[in-house]
Amino acid sequence: MAHIHLEDGSFTLVWVLIWWIIALACIGAALWFLRSPGRNNQKLITIAAFITAAAFAVFQINIPLFGGVHLNLTPLIGILAGPVLGTLVVLVINILSAAIGHGGWGLVGANVLVNLSEVIVAYIIFRGIRRLIPDLFSRAGIATFAGLFCGNLMMVAIILISGIQGVTQSSSQILAGLTLIMAVNMGVAVIEALITGLVVRYIGKIRPDILGENHP
Amino acid sequence: MSAAMISEHIPDIDLITTYGERQDSAVSRASPWTKFILLILIVMMITLTSNLVILIAMYAAILIACFMTGLPMRKILAWYAMPVVFVLSLVGIMAWNQPGVPVLSFTIGGFVLTLTDLGILLVITLLIKALISVTFSLFFLMTTKYAHFSAMISRIFPSPLDQIFLLAYRFLFLTLAMAASILKAVRSRGGGLVRSIRVQGGLFAGVFGLVFIRSFEQAERVQKAMTSRGYNGTFAAHTAIPKPRIAEYGLLCISGLAVIMMMWLVPHAGGW
Numbered sequence: 001m002a003h004i005h006l007e008d009g010s011f012t013l014v015w016v017l018i019w020w021i022i023a024l025a026c027i028g029a030a031l032w033f034l035r036s037p038g039r040n041n042q043k044l045i046t047i048a049a050f051i052t053a054a055a056f057a058v059f060q061i062n063i064p065l066f067g068g069v070h071l072n073l074t075p076l077i078g079i080l081a082g083p084v085l086g087t088l089v090v091l092v093i094n095i096l097s098a099a100i101g102h103g104g105w106g107l108v109g110a111n112v113l114v115n116l117s118e119v120i121v122a123y124i125i126f127r128g129i130r131r132l133i134p135d136l137f138s139r140a141g142i143a144t145f146a147g148l149f150c151g152n153l154m155m156v157a158i159i160l161i162s163g164i165q166g167v168t169q170s171s172s173q174i175l176a177g178l179t180l181i182m183a184v185n186m187g188v189a190v191i192e193a194l195i196t197g198l199v200v201r202y203i204g205k206i207r208p209d210i211l212g213e214n215h216p
Numbered sequence: 217m218s219a220a221m222i223s224e225h226i227p228d229i230d231l232i233t234t235y236g237e238r239q240d241s242a243v244s245r246a247s248p249w250t251k252f253i254l255l256i257l258i259v260m261m262i263t264l265t266s267n268l269v270i271l272i273a274m275y276a277a278i279l280i281a282c283f284m285t286g287l288p289m290r291k292i293l294a295w296y297a298m299p300v301v302f303v304l305s306l307v308g309i310m311a312w313n314q315p316g317v318p319v320l321s322f323t324i325g326g327f328v329l330t331l332t333d334l335g336i337l338l339v340i341t342l343l344i345k346a347l348i349s350v351t352f353s354l355f356f357l358m359t360t361k362y363a364h365f366s367a368m369i370s371r372i373f374p375s376p377l378d379q380i381f382l383l384a385y386r387f388l389f390l391t392l393a394m395a396a397s398i399l400k401a402v403r404s405r406g407g408g409l410v411r412s413i414r415v416q417g418g419l420f421a422g423v424f425g426l427v428f429i430r431s432f433e434q435a436e437r438v439q440k441a442m443t444s445r446g447y448n449g450t451f452a453a454h455t456a457i458p459k460p461r462i463a464e465y466g467l468l469c470i471s472g473l474a475v476i477m478m479m480w481l482v483p484h485a486g487g488w
Contacts, residue, residue, distance in 0.1 A: 005302050006302070006306070007299055007302050007303050007342070007345070007346035007349065008259050008262055008263065008345055008346060008348075008349035009262045009263055009266075009341075009342055009345025009346060009349070010306070010342065010345075011263070012263070013260065013263045013264055013479075016263055027377070031374060031376070031377060034376060035376070042439060042442075042443060042447065043436075043439050045376050045379045045380055045383065046383060046435045046436075046438055046439040046442070047432065047435045047439075048380045048384075049379070049380050049381075049382075049383030049384040049386075049387060049435070050383075050384075050387060050391070050431040050432060050434060050435035050438075051428070051431065051432075052380065052384035052388075053384050053387040053388045053390070053391040053392075053431060054391055054427050054428050054431035056384075056388060056391075057388070057391040057392045057394070057395040057427060058395065058424050058427055058428075060226045060392065060395070061395060061399065061420070061423065061424070071424075073424065076428075080428065088376075088377055088380055089380070091377070092377075092380055092381050092384055095381075096384075096385075096388075098353065099353050099356075099357055100226070100227040100229075100232075100295070100350075100353070100354070100357075101227070101295065101296070101298065101299040101346075101349070101350030101353060101354070102298050102299065102302070103302070104259070104346065104349050105255065105256075105259045105349060105353070106259045106260075106263050159306075164306070164307065164310060164342075165266060165342070166266055166337075166338045166341060166342065167307075167310050167314070167338065168314060168315055169310065169313060169314065173313060174310065177309040177310045177312075180309055181305060181306065181309060184305075191417070194417055195417050195420060195421045195424065197421075198417060198418055198421030198422075198425070199421045199424045199425040199428065200425075201421075202421060202422055202425030202426075202429075203425050203428060203429060206425075206429055207429050207432065207433075210428075210429070210432050
């Protein structure tokens with residue numbers, strides 16, 4: 001995993017509600033944007049549903065590297081679906097994940113915000129550096145790593161602001177512990193960036209239209 | 217093809233659905249709304265309290281309910297793997313240097329690391345909280361029919377989020393089966409063997425890429441087929457959801473009162 005799914009009981013009720021409200025505001029904005037006139041909602045809805053199912057299925061696959069790695073591929077969702085559909089996809093994935101214990105129900109709000117930062121940053125970088133780096137593998141790899149780095153920063157910020165129930169350490173001590181977790185996560189992020197780069201290159205060869213690339 | 221073929225420590229959606237469809241216990245026949253509200257109350261309870269006695273009692277009660285309902289306990293225990301990893305990877309580090317009676321202490325690179333009794337208690341508490349939530353979630357999933365879940369999603373989420381959720385939930389089974397069959401094909405050609413990172417990474421990237429491409433192609437086909445049948449962006453689930461019975465209302469009232477009492481008590485113990 002390149003990031004941690006926070007489990008129920010980690011935060012106090014107040015912080016659970018605060019992160020849920022912020023996440024719902026983001027989801028509300030995505031829904032408002034999706035309902036705006038001139039968008040082919042039927043096609044977008046179907047594509048979002050299949051990306052959700054594919055991302056959830058891919059997460060189940062154990063890659064036999066370094067004892068076993070599961071990848072969330074959240075930045076890939078950003079690259080394929082964009083930030084608007086991506087927001088809704090990460091919400092549904094987090095709810096499905098909470099249902100099987102991969103992240104708490106109360107923490108869906110916080111987990112959505114962590115995933116959302118990955119989706120948005122990966123999308124912006126993948127589209128933003130298209131002219132600078134035309135190669136799909138490198139571009140997707142850089143976008144994924146940057147997305148996961150921001151996701152980790154978001155996770156650290158959320159934990160530092162909320163605090164973990166029962167942890168009585170000072171902020172600097174918590175930050176030291178989180179920095180260690182972040183270092184491990186970024187190690188896995190390198191693997192995820194490489195694999196996402198390969199996946200995007202593979203998709204680019206077979207169906208470049210999915211990536212919104214002009215060249216065949 | 218079962219999703220269990222993909223990973224043994226990840227909950228098998230097919231098996232969960234099979235148990236959900238059985239409806240051979242009193243809990244299975246209870247209203248899904250009762251179980252849904254109980255899930256919310258349980259999450260609130262474990263968020264509010266860190267009292268180990270209450271938490272252990274809750275966990276034991278849920279485990280007994282799972283056992284009495286005939287759910288596969290060994291499978292459920294195996295599915296704990298990821299939640300346990302999540303908790304330990306976060307709290308396992310923060311448990312060090314907590315105040316309390318030192319149990320274990322050593323120095324690494326000039327830093328003194330001390331594990332205290334309260335540090336161990338913190339890990340155990342958060343672990344039990346996570347397991348309570350996971351076990352009840354699985355209990356809810358394994359005692360509720362697919363049609364009832366679909367109907368609940370349709371009633372809870374706003375459009376078009378409900379559409380995405382319903383379609384994703386429907387196609388999840390197809391996509392999992394597709395991923396499992398691709399993996400089976402890869403393994404049958406020696407793809408499961410541990411090789412260099414480059415080869416292994418490329419192999420699995422191909423599998424992931426294929427899953428996404430096939431999903432996109434299916435999405436296009438399904439969208440065209442649904443549009444030709446009159447789909448206008450509304451895919452409603454009209455299944456009637458059983459309403460809670462009097463005994464279920466009683467259970468919900470007692471559980472709700474327990475949560476309210478905990479909310480009243482907790483501010484005096486440290487705030488919520």
